Each structure stands twice: as structure tokens, then as C-alpha cells.
Amino acid sequence: MKVAVLKEGAGETRVAAIPETVKKFAGLGATVAVEKGAGEGATISDAEYEGAGAATGSRADVLKDADIILCVSGPDASTLSGAKSGALLVGALDPAKRSEAIADYAKAGLEALAMEWMPRITRAQSMDILSSQSNLAGYKAVVDAASTYGRAFPMMMTAAGTVSPAKVFVMGVGVAGLQAIATAKRLGAQVSATDVRSATKEQIQSLGAKPIFVEGVAGIEGEGQGGYASETSPEYQAAQAELVSGHIAKQDIVITTALIPGRPAPRLISDAQLATMRPGSVIVDLAAEAGGNVEGCVAGETVVRHGVAIVGAVQLARTLAADSSALFARNLANFLTAFWDKEKSEVVLPDDDEIVTGIRLTRGGAVVHERLKTAQ
Ligand code: NAD
Numbered sequence: 001m002k003v004a005v006l007k008e009g010a011g012e013t014r015v016a017a018i019p020e021t022v023k024k025f026a027g028l029g030a031t032v033a034v035e036k037g038a039g040e041g042a043t044i045s046d047a048e049y050e051g052a053g054a055a056t057g058s059r060a061d062v063l064k065d066a067d068i069i070l071c072v073s074g075p076d077a078s079t080l081s082g083a084k085s086g087a088l089l090v091g092a093l094d095p096a097k098r099s100e101a102i103a104d105y106a107k108a109g110l111e112a113l114a115m116e117w118m119p120r121i122t123r124a125q126s127m128d129i130l131s132s133q134s135n136l137a138g139y140k141a142v143v144d145a146a147s148t149y150g151r152a153f154p155m156m157m158t159a160a161g162t163v164s165p166a167k168v169f170v171m172g173v174g175v176a177g178l179q180a181i182a183t184a185k186r187l188g189a190q191v192s193a194t195d196v197r198s199a200t201k202e203q204i205q206s207l208g209a210k211p212i213f214v215e216g217v218a219g220i221e222g223e224g225q226g227g228y229a230s231e232t233s234p235e236y237q238a239a240q241a242e243l244v245s246g247h248i249a250k251q252d253i254v255i256t257t258a259l260i261p262g263r264p265a266p267r268l269i270s271d272a273q274l275a276t277m278r279p280g281s282v283i284v285d286l287a288a289e290a291g292g293n294v295e296g297c298v299a300g301e302t303v304v305r306h307g308v309a310i311v312g313a314v315q316l317a318r319t320l321a322a323d324s325s326a327l328f329a330r331n332l333a334n335f336l337t338a339f340w341d342k343e344k345s346e347v348v349l350p351d352d353d354e355i356v357t358g359i360r361l362t363r364g365g366a367v368v369h370e371r372l373k374t375a376q
Pocket residue numbers: 119120121122124125128130131134171172173174175176177194195196197222226227228229232257258259260261266268
């Protein structure tokens with residue numbers, strides 16, 4: 001069994017394997033080939049991969065006879081010529097936005113596995129790239145907000161007077177939001193948070209933050225399938241807008257993370273609400289790529305409206321490449337190890353396994369995933 005690790009394209013700093021996971025694959029009996037320079041963005045040298053037992057070489061060298069190809073962002077199938085038919089391509093293949101590229105994988109005979117479609121079940125927690133990368137993004141959102149904000153986060157009592165603590169409001173308390181709360185607390189801010197899923201109230205409190213929730217409105221339970229949020233009723237949205245209006249004018253920093261799978265990001269802050277915030281306040285919108293939670297947010301840019309800086313955060317995990325690569329690489333290694341057949345010394349993916357049906361996009365020259373077949 002040969003595992004190939006690709007060097008990513010421009011803009012992607014992460015890498016899909018680290019020396020630790022190379023050793024893990026070697027321990028399973030696989031050989032590992034890493035494309036030269038693959039670890040550069042994550043400060044891992046070719047020598048470190050070689051020290052862990054991998055061979056390093058050109059793209060053609062690593063693809064030759066590879067059974068499993070590991071990547072972070074999905075490459076164009078044209079860059080994978082030389083890969084053998086039936087090889088697994090494992091990574092964040094972004095099937096929702098790259099349906100043509102996925103069809104090209106099928107034509108190339110590759111079995112594409114999209115790790116971001118990993119089902120949210122306990123057994124798959126250690127394989128979940130969305131969680132591992134969101135966690136780091138939640139941390140980085142607060143650090144970026146702190147560096148953009150022209151004031152301090154913690155309360156400081158000095159001989160020259162007292163500096164008040166920053167007030168931080170986190171909207172959307174999933175994986176990223178929870179880490180944002182924890183990070184803002186560590187920096188000494190006064191933190192409050194909201195979500196549509198009532199289960200998050202206790203989680204917010206357990207981190208020492210104040211929950212801000214809509215109460216007593218019909219149709220408010222925003223818990224959908226697999227622990228994800230679902231769309232809320234118009235009554236709920238109106239009540240939420242009123243609640244946010246009252247709270248947001250007193251906040252210095254807002255971190256928004258609200259997402260609904262398969263839908264544009266819910267609009268949580270209007271321009272009129274923005275205008276009530278104090279000039280110099282900062283909003284980091286982690287939903288920027290899904291359309292943004294904040295009116296006027298531009299993905300990849302910081303825009304200032306009414307004196308408030310709105311940071312349209314994109315791919316924050318890439319700015320912490322060493323850590324995000326390590327977690328991503330372990331997610332992939334945990335997945336492959338879970339399906340490793342010791343006797344055959346290869347990965348075996350049963351057709352009736354929930355994880356396999358969740359992430360398998362192509363097989364035997366065809367697109368096989370239900371979500372992609374219905375979209376065709
Ligand atoms: P997400 O990125 O899909 O959404 C972020 C948050 O935004 C969610 O908490 C959601 O409820 C919230 N949100 C949506 N609409 C909103 C609105 N209008 N106003 C306020 N908030 C809104 O979520 P996520 O971070 O991926 O996690 C969601 C849940 O799934 C969490 O409880 C997490 O622990 C769980 N999870 C489980 C597994 C697993 O079991 N394998 C893996 C990952 C996540």
C-alpha cells in the first residue's frame with residue numbers, strides 16, 4: 001500500500017500529512033511518498049518527512065503506483081495524471097462548489113472521498129476536519145479582533161487609572177464559537193454569546209460567559225439534523241433581531257460564526273444595528289464565505305462602516321498552518337486507520353458503512369454520492 005502526500009496549490013499553506021502520521025502509516029505497513037516542498041507552508045522540511053520514513057520526490061514520483069492520495073484542498077484532476085485507476089483521493093474536496101472537478105475525478109478513475117462530509121456521529125469525531133479547523137478559526141478570529149481593536153481586552157488597574165475590559169459578543173456557538181468564547185475569556189474580556197440551539201446555553205455558561213437567548217417564542221428550536229442548525233421561524237427571527245439590537249450597541253467586539261448547512265449564512269446584524277455600535281468596535285465574520293452574517297461584510301477584506309471594522313474572515317485555519325496541518329493530518333490518519341484491514345494490509349471501505357456513504361463521491365468511473373447525483 002503506497003500513500004502519496006501532495007504539495008498544495010497556491011494559497012493553501014497546510015499539508016495533509018505530518019511526520020507523526022507518516023510514522024503511523026509506516027507502522028501499518030504502508031510506504032509513504034511526500035511531494036518535495038509539501039510541508040513548506042507548515043514549516044516541515046523534506047528532511048523531517050524523510051526522517052519519519054517517507055520518500056520525497058516529484059509529483060509524478062509520488063503519484064506512481066499510489067493507492068491513496070492525500071491532499072488538503074482538492075486539486076484539479078489534470079494535475080493528477082499518472083495516478084492509477086481506483087486510487088483513493090482523500091481531502092477537503094469541496095463537493096458543494098466543485099461538482100465539475102468531482103466529475104473529472106470520476107473520469108480519471110479516482111475514488112474521491114470528501115472529508116468535510118464526514119457524518120456527525122461519535123465514531124467519526126476524531127476524523128472531523130470541519131471541527132478541527134473551526135476550532136483554530138474560532139481562536140484566530142478573537143486574536144485578529146484583538147489586534148484590530150485599538151484598545152485592550154482585559155481590565156487593567158494602573159496608577160494612571162483603570163482600563164475597562166472589552167465586551168465581546170459571540171453569535172453562533174458551534175465549534176468555532178465555543179473556542180472564540182474561551183479565547184476571549186482568556187484574554188480577560190467580558191463575554192456573552194447566543195445561538196439558536198438551546199443546548200448551547202449550558203455550554204456558554206460552563207465557559208463563564210453570559211447566554212443571550214430569545215425566550216418564549218413559538219418555533220424557536222433551531223436544532224436540525226446531526227446537531228446542525230435549521231432555519232428559524234419569522235417570529236423567531238424578529239425576536240432575535242430585537243434582542244440583538246438591544247445588546248449589540250453595548251459591545252466592542254462581535255464574532256459571528258452562524259452557518260446553516262446548504263443555505264446562505266443567516267443575516268444576524270443589519271446595517272442599522274451596526275450604526276448603533278461605538279466607532280472603533282470590531283466585528284469578525286467567520287461566515288463571510290457563505291455570504292456573511294453581517295450586512296456589508298466582504299469576504300477576504302476588512303471594510304469600515306459607521307466607524308466599525310467588519311473583518312470578512314476567510315480560511316483562518318490557513319494562518320495557523322503548523323497546527324491546522326497537524327490536526328488535519330491526524331483526522332486523515334484516524335480515518336484511514338479505522339478502515340485499515342490488518343490481514344490484507346490495505347484500506348477497506350464497506351459499502352454499507354455510514355461514514356463511507358457520507359464521504360464517498362466517486363467510484364468505478366462514476367459520481368456515486370446521492371447529494372451529487374440529485375444535483376446533476
Ligand atoms: P456550524 O458551523 O454549522 O454553525 C455554527 C453555529 O451557528 C451553530 O452552533 C449553529 O447552531 C449556529 N447558528 C445557526 N444559525 C444561527 C442563528 N440564526 N443565530 C445564532 N446562531 C446560529 O456548527 P458546528 O460548529 O459545525 O457545530 C454544530 C454542532 O455539531 C455542535 O454542537 C458540535 O459540537 C456538533 N458537532 C458534532 C460532531 C460529531 O459528533 N462528530 C462533529 C462536529 C460538530
